[in-house]
Amino acid sequence: MFGTEKLPRAIHLLSLPLATAATLPAIAQETKTQRGLEEVVVTAQKREQNLQDVPVAVSAVSGEQLQEAVIKDVFDLQTNTPGLVAGQNQNNTTANFAIRGIGTSGQNFGLESSVGLYVDGVYRSRPSSMINNLVDMEAVEVLRGPQGTLFGKNTAAGAIQFRTRAPGHETDGFVEVTAGNYGLVNTAAAANLSLVPDVLAVRTTVFSSERDGYVDASIDAGTEDINNRDRWGARLQALYTPTDTLSARLILDKSEIDEICCAALAAQDSLVNDAGAPGPSAILQGIGGTIFTGDQFEDYETALNFAPISRADDAGASLEVNWDLSDSWTLTSVTASRDYDSYDIIDSDFGNVDLISTENDSTQSSVSQELRLAFSGERGNAVLGAYYFDQDIALDYEVVDRQHIDDFLPAALGLTGLIDGIDSFAGLTGIASADPFLEDYRVPHRAEQQHQSWALFGQFDYDLSEALTLTMGLRYTEEDKSMLTRFSEWIGDEPWEWSGPTPDTPTASGYLGQMGAAYAAGDMPTLMALAGDPDVQAALAPFAREGWGNWLLAANAPRPDIDADLSDEQVTGTVKLSYALSADSLVYASYGTGYKSGGTNTDRIAAGFEPLFDAENSDAVEVGLKSEFPAQSLRLNLALHHTALDNYQANAFTGDGFNLQNAGDLESYGAEAELFWSPADNTTVTAAYAYTKATFKEFSRGNCWVATPWHTGEPDPGQTDPSVNVCDRTGDPLANTPDHFLTLGLRQDFQLGGGVDGYLHGEYSYKSDAMTSNVNDPLMEQEAYGLLNLRAGLLFAGLDADLTLWGRNVLDERPVRTHFDAVIQTGTVMAYPGEPRTYGLTLNKRF
Numbered sequence: 001m002f003g004t005e006k007l008p009r010a011i012h013l014l015s016l017p018l019a020t021a022a023t024l025p026a027i028a029q030e031t032k033t034q035r036g037l038e039e040v041v042v043t044a045q046k047r048e049q050n051l052q053d054v055p056v057a058v059s060a061v062s063g064e065q066l067q068e069a070v071i072k073d074v075f076d077l078q079t080n081t082p083g084l085v086a087g088q089n090q091n092n093t094t095a096n097f098a099i100r101g102i103g104t105s106g107q108n109f110g111l112e113s114s115v116g117l118y119v120d121g122v123y124r125s126r127p128s129s130m131i132n133n134l135v136d137m138e139a140v141e142v143l144r145g146p147q148g149t150l151f152g153k154n155t156a157a158g159a160i161q162f163r164t165r166a167p168g169h170e171t172d173g174f175v176e177v178t179a180g181n182y183g184l185v186n187t188a189a190a191a192n193l194s195l196v197p198d199v200l201a202v203r204t205t206v207f208s209s210e211r212d213g214y215v216d217a218s219i220d221a222g223t224e225d226i227n228n229r230d231r232w233g234a235r236l237q238a239l240y241t242p243t244d245t246l247s248a249r250l251i252l253d254k255s256e257i258d259e260i261c262c263a264a265l266a267a268q269d270s271l272v273n274d275a276g277a278p279g280p281s282a283i284l285q286g287i288g289g290t291i292f293t294g295d296q297f298e299d300y301e302t303a304l305n306f307a308p309i310s311r312a313d314d315a316g317a318s319l320e321v322n323w324d325l326s327d328s329w330t331l332t333s334v335t336a337s338r339d340y341d342s343y344d345i346i347d348s349d350f351g352n353v354d355l356i357s358t359e360n361d362s363t364q365s366s367v368s369q370e371l372r373l374a375f376s377g378e379r380g381n382a383v384l385g386a387y388y389f390d391q392d393i394a395l396d397y398e399v400v401d402r403q404h405i406d407d408f409l410p411a412a413l414g415l416t417g418l419i420d421g422i423d424s425f426a427g428l429t430g431i432a433s434a435d436p437f438l439e440d441y442r443v444p445h446r447a448e449q450q451h452q453s454w455a456l457f458g459q460f461d462y463d464l465s466e467a468l469t470l471t472m473g474l475r476y477t478e479e480d481k482s483m484l485t486r487f488s489e490w491i492g493d494e495p496w497e498w499s500g501p502t503p504d505t506p507t508a509s510g511y512l513g514q515m516g517a518a519y520a521a522g523d524m525p526t527l528m529a530l531a532g533d534p535d536v537q538a539a540l541a542p543f544a545r546e547g548w549g550n551w552l553l554a555a556n557a558p559r560p561d562i563d564a565d566l567s568d569e570q571v572t573g574t575v576k577l578s579y580a581l582s583a584d585s586l587v588y589a590s591y592g593t594g595y596k597s598g599g600t601n602t603d604r605i606a607a608g609f610e611p612l613f614d615a616e617n618s619d620a621v622e623v624g625l626k627s628e629f630p631a632q633s634l635r636l637n638l639a640l641h642h643t644a645l646d647n648y649q650a651n652a653f654t655g656d657g658f659n660l661q662n663a664g665d666l667e668s669y670g671a672e673a674e675l676f677w678s679p680a681d682n683t684t685v686t687a688a689y690a691y692t693k694a695t696f697k698e699f700s701r702g703n704c705w706v707a708t709p710w711h712t713g714e715p716d717p718g719q720t721d722p723s724v725n726v727c728d729r730t731g732d733p734l735a736n737t738p739d740h741f742l743t744l745g746l747r748q749d750f751q752l753g754g755g756v757d758g759y760l761h762g763e764y765s766y767k768s769d770a771m772t773s774n775v776n777d778p779l780m781e782q783e784a785y786g787l788l789n790l791r792a793g794l795l796f797a798g799l800d801a802d803l804t805l806w807g808r809n810v811l812d813e814r815p816v817r818t819h820f821d822a823v824i825q826t827g828t829v830m831a832y833p834g835e836p837r838t839y840g841l842t843l844n845k846r847f
Helices: 063-068 074-080 280-286 294-299 405-412 416-424 505-520 524-532 534-544 548-552 707-712
Strands: 058-062 084-088 095-099 102-104 115-119 137-144 158-164 173-180 184-196 200-211 215-219 222-226 229-243 246-259 265-268 301-303 309-324 329-346 356-376 380-401 441-463 468-487 562-582 585-596 616-629 634-646 649-653 658-662 665-680 683-698 740-753 756-767 785-796 801-808 816-821 829-833 838-846
Touching (some): 058 063, 074 084, 102 115, 294 829, 405 416, 416 534, 505 524, 524 534
Parallel strands (some): 215 301
Antiparallel strands (some): 058 137, 084 095, 229 246, 380 441, 468 562, 585 616, 616 634, 756 785
16 A cells, blocks of 8 residues: 555644644654644544645644653643543552543543543543553544444544654664653664565664652651652564555554552641531640641652552554555454553551551453545545454452441441440340441442444445535444442451341431430430330440441442443444635534443442443534635644533532542533644744533532531532432533633744754743532632643754753643542541642654
8 A cells, every 4th residue: 555655644744733732842753943834634534635625623742752742641732732631549450531621530440431532543441541651643533523434433422643753774763861850861762674675674762761759658667659650561562564555553652650559638628617616637746746837738748557559551463454456445454452450558547646548450352443435536535444352351450448447437427426326225235336437348349341342334435525624524334342249358368248127327326316315314214115115225236346437438348349331332423514715714504423331330330329330322513614725834723612411421529439420411512713823934823722511411429528517507509408428510510621722832943054054942821710520628728720831942953863841830830630529538638639840851863
């Protein structure tokens, strides 16, 4: 099909047009001092197209831009890409992605991502496999809106394509070294080798990244850095082109992460509430714990019993074969196998009183096969294809109650009055309380899932006239999942079993109140009658068994096993109509649907919540304008969008486990504007604005506020029935979705003489107020903030090398990524911090 000259071209940008990430530097090496607009080539529709001709809202970033902007990973990429949110919270296995407010928590292994992630056309089912460094990339494309036709796994919110640089026969390679604050040392290198001229070429890429953590943790009278970097990766490729019509590209890759991650800091303590009552923080302080107040959040300090460990091992192989059957027909096959193993253990009470730890050991393996037949003709193009995906997931998860659990929890949960009441009448009832919580009480569970998916799809573009093009696509998908989760309870190495009724604290407290009243009134006959009443005896008896308190916590309570099979089939597709107003302007309207299969909650959840959840479906409408004004070197792209999503799979933490359920209906709508302008030689101005309104249109059984009611007494307005611990979140915003996102960039290039050029580049991104949790507690709001990135570079033409001095978040803003209710500490709000100011020097030598 192609030699190296016909491989998908690098996205040589003089700018980031705005369907692109507007504030990234946008200068191809050979044209950095020339003014004008250059073509941006993307593969959003499985073929090479000019970005301005694609009726899709898509952002494209070239590998050169990634390198020059010192974008280390996908989390840096979101700073410049409207509509994209990429997060990482409790460990390196919980990455999550959202587009236009619609995304998925990576915490629960029963979930698939609403945003499809693809590397060289291969679907990555675990979002965390994308955490590692972006090195030797050809381009990254962010497609906004449902991708329910052409892409491997059907997705409800969008897709991100990562394209690595392919082998070639020309001399092409680089060595890059970066040094920065927090002890940062990044190294990367890549090189081509032509083994058989024009027939066989190989490319090798390697990288490593090390950095100290930016959160200081006091552990055992010492200090350890948390949120560090310790990762490496390698990629080996071979490109075989025996004829002009046949090519095969083999990719082998492996990467590892072994880091101390991730730190959660106190955003709100619970020392005392507004009514003057002490809370869990005061109890912890009383037994020797170190308490950090919300005012200390920006100090980036904590205290733990042990440092969190987070490891991941990702490896895979893929083979892409392209065969030109004729001038009009091309057959493509993409075959892949992937393995992703992860392990993490965290001090899950996030303090230095030894209460709880959580351990997670998981494996994932998958194979996939995609076949596409593409047609290109005078009046249109078409793609027909089939896709198969097979995946196995195994998860071993364990929560352990540790040394001081019984010193803290009875008081924190308000059980001391109940315990004292039982013991005060023990001489009459013959029932004395036992320890409610036991050291080394373990609650492991193992979740296994077998998943098969296959699909048939097709899409065509047909030119109704020279200016008007109709695009239609359809996809049929079948999903089959077999899921088994086994729960068990242990004390040390001995199984813990509970027989008989479970503790009922309201009923027991009621009887104790009656007994106390009789005692206070001197009514001994009534007191004696109550003490011997079989109903009273039955209500108090469970509290005489050790470990009865575990029934009060969803994360500790015994649960029945889950053995479920899910089968589903869906038809999704798209219709687009685009009209060329002129050679430089395109308007389009599109309608598309997307889909994400259902599954089972792999966590131990509260009774009353359904462990199974249904499929997620989306319908989206988009209207856009893509326009260029070559005489003014200006590009302006606009988009209006609306997405309705049914059965949104919501996941939120409430201090006692994650509740994963179908939220009902969700709505996301907004507008996006992206601008590139070169007002003068060597001057580039970029801007992007996104207005996004993403809310729960209907969500009657959401999580309730925990922290605000404890602190202020203000009830959750969504709780219409106080006896039921669910709240109506209808109308509330989705987490981490600011209404307003703005990014501005300015670059000035200089000719310094002697074969040396230079440039200065500044970019500023702003996000308005946003809730950081789907609980929508007022104490979980992140106020508006802005980040400023600066770069200064020297370009040595004779040496073919660049030297870049860079700073990210140079004003040292310290926003919160995600808030959550602290584990079993009502009133305490924890938060994962954003990265502070970083800076460094990067040397890149090409050859």
